[in-house]
Ligand code: K1U
């Protein structure tokens with residue numbers, strides 16, 4: 001397995017739509033394993049292909065907490081086939097927007113159909129953090145970030161702050177060269 005580099009916003013690669021996977025072959029299964037390793041190391045509870053520069057409809061999620069045994073979900077071509085009318089606010093973060101957190105309101109429960117790492121069709125119903133993470137990761141496949149769900153004022157403040165940090169980081173690296 002290998003750890004992948006996570007793209008930090010603002011970056012045009014995070015705003016593009018990802019393409020469906022034809023079928024989950026060995027290379028896709030390896031990518032899913034690498035994405036999970038990257039997510040655990042970050043640490044995070046989800047990761048989507050575009051965040052590691054892969055414009056494919058692949059997401060990985062594990063919302064198990066601390067002492068719980070790992071319960072990874074590896075999904076290709078996830079589709080929401082049902083969403084509850086009830087919506088709930090939840091605080092969201094993103095590995096591509098480090099140290100930024102905001103409340104986002106989404107459907108409380110969803111049913112999602114996807115291809116697993118063995119190319120088998122699966123369907124699960126999710127609520128709580130798992131439902132939030134699935135919807136957050138699926139947004140990445142459409143080039144949508146959690147800040148796209150908040151006011152443009154807050155979004156611009158966050159994106160400008162991240163752009164400044166990136167610029168500062170680059171300048172530091174150049175000084176060290
Ligand atoms: O998409 C991502 O960058 C992953 C993101 C998923 C997510 C978290 C919370 C609400 C919605 C979506 C993260 O994992 S951010 C990091 C995080 O929440 C976390 C980190 C360590 C332990 C527990 C949570």
Ligand code: ZN
Pocket residue numbers: 093094095096136140
């Ligand atoms: Zn994210």
